[in-house]
Each structure stands twice: as C-alpha cells, then as structure tokens.
Amino acid sequence: MDRRATSGSPAAAASCFKKREKRRNITQGAFACLSNAWLPGWLSGGTYSGAGKYFCVPGLSCYSCPGALGACPLGAFQAVIGSRQFQFSFYIIGWLSLIGAAAGRYVCGWICPFGLVQDLLNKIPAIKKMRALPGEKWLRRLRWVVLAGLVCLAPLFLLDPIGQGQPAFCKWLCPSGALMAGWPLALLNQAVRQALGWLFAWKSGFLITLLGLAIFLYRPFCRYLCPLGLIYGFFNRYALLRHVHAPEECRACDACQAACPLSIAVRQKPNSPDCIRCGRCLTACPTNALKLIRPGAQMVSRRRSTD
C-alpha cells in the first residue's frame, strides 16, 4: 500500500487512511477478544482463575471482566501496594517497563480495548467534532493527579479497618472496570445485581458521560485521565517501535500535524509522550519523511530527529 496518502488524489488519500484505520481497528478488536476469551465466564457471570492471572495484559482491560484471561496492570499495582506486605511493586513496574520498552504507546493505538471503544464512538457522525477542550493543556495534567493520588497514594494511605489499602482508581474512576466488568456482571450475575448501589451509579454515570464525549472529542479518557497511557508515554522515545522524522526529506507542509487527532507538533516531536501511535501522520506525510522504525531495520538517513 502507498503510505503517502497526500501525494495522490484526494480519493486515493482517503482510501489509504481508511485502510490503515481498518487494519488498526481489526488488530484492536482481535486483542480485546483474545484477552477476554474465557467463554464459561461470559456464560455464568464468574471469572477465570487460571495461571494467566499471574500475568498482566498490556492495556486497560479489567481483570474482573467475565472473560478476562490476564490481570490489569493498574489494578494489580494497586493490589500489591495496598496489601499489608508491600509498599512498592517491582513486579508491575517490571511489566510496565517491559511492555513500554517494546512498544511504548503502540499499546494505546493498537491493543487497549478501552482505546478501541473510544475510537469506534468517535466514528459516529456528529454536527461538530472538537479538536480539543478549552484548557486542554491543564486538563492533560489531570493524568498526573490521577496517577499520584488515586493509583499510588490512596492505596498506601487510605486503609480499611484490617489495614488493606483502597484501590481508589478502580473504585472511583476506572471506566474500563465499569464497562468490562461492572455492566456485564450486573447483567449475568444475580448476586452482583442485588448488591448494586450508589457507587455503581456514579461509575456508570461517569462512564456514560465519557462515552458521550468520545463521540465529539477524540479519546477524552486517554487525553485527560488515563494513568496507564501517561506511563507508556515516557517510553515512546526509547521503545523498540518508535517514529523517526527525517528533516532533509521534510517539506514542512505540516500535513502530519493536520492529520493528528491529538494536534501534536509531529515534525518537532515525532515521539511525543502524548502520541498514541495511531499512525495517521505516517500516512499523511507526502514525502515519507516520517517513518516507524523497527528493531534491526536499516536507517535510511543519518540525520534524524527522534525527540
């Protein structure tokens, strides 16, 4: 496929974008199905309890989903540091570093099921799509508050009577938990249904608001709130899968920035921590100055910007 979408006719360019998006959505869907493929759970409203639950999945995929075959890294992190034995989790930081060093936020663009849900909702036609919310820069900083407050500090210091820390991100905020575990279990499991109360109502309301916003604004949760995306963002620059920009091949037309759903200054920051690796900029570049490099791939140019 010719990745240089803007070098051909507008129709050819649109078809290139469509093909890439389709490939990405199929990959996201395949990962979502594979990581939640435990059929008995879907039939009975229970959860899988085999060896897969020792391991973390890369994306924000709830371990209480009836079909979940692995553990959610954020839920697992809160469980370990909230336990009475540990205040830090080498195991989960190790997992996150392993996945981050391999793929960075390719996890967000190509694997995470909650990213897929937001992507699909954004395809719904709306009268006015927004590029950003007012105060975008400040809103993006909320991810730090969520990471520090809900994921790290609350499980360490907000203790229940038996000394267990609160997994505050799971409890108060995580929309993936509500969507992939709360809603299916409320439907499938009678005991769960009978225990539902105001907390479930709050999480469901928050989830519905986010899903509604995702129709108008590209990936609101990933932009403003997700601590997992924030963590993987640190790795974008150093991951095995990363982008390069070759200034000598660049026309400075900024087609890449125009195509970016997150309005990143792609030429200056091809490996921005905010980049979710959707790849639209790669397709939009008319001269192929932006590329994905893979491990072992031959560098085609000496002078490259990797910042």
Add this chain to the structure above:
Amino acid sequence: MGNRDQKTYSVTILLFAVAAVMLLIGVTRGEALIVFTKACRICLECIGIG
C-alpha cells in the same frame, strides 16, 4: 546508524534489563501471588460495589 540512534537503542536495552531484574525481584518477593489472588476473584471496587 547515527550516534544518536545508537544511544537511544542503548537506553532501550537498559530498560529491558531493568524490567527483567524488577520482574525477578517481584516474583521472588511473592508479588505475583498477590496479583494472581486478586485477579482471580471478582473485584468489588472494579465493578462499583466495594
């Protein structure tokens, strides 16, 4: 391969090494068992009950 790319790849390799060591420490300390135990049960906080 330019110097800068080589440096970036060295950081990548270092990150993999650190990740491997951390995983090993985590498993030996028994963290993996806590993850397993938590992930096997329905988490009340995740679903919005607890």
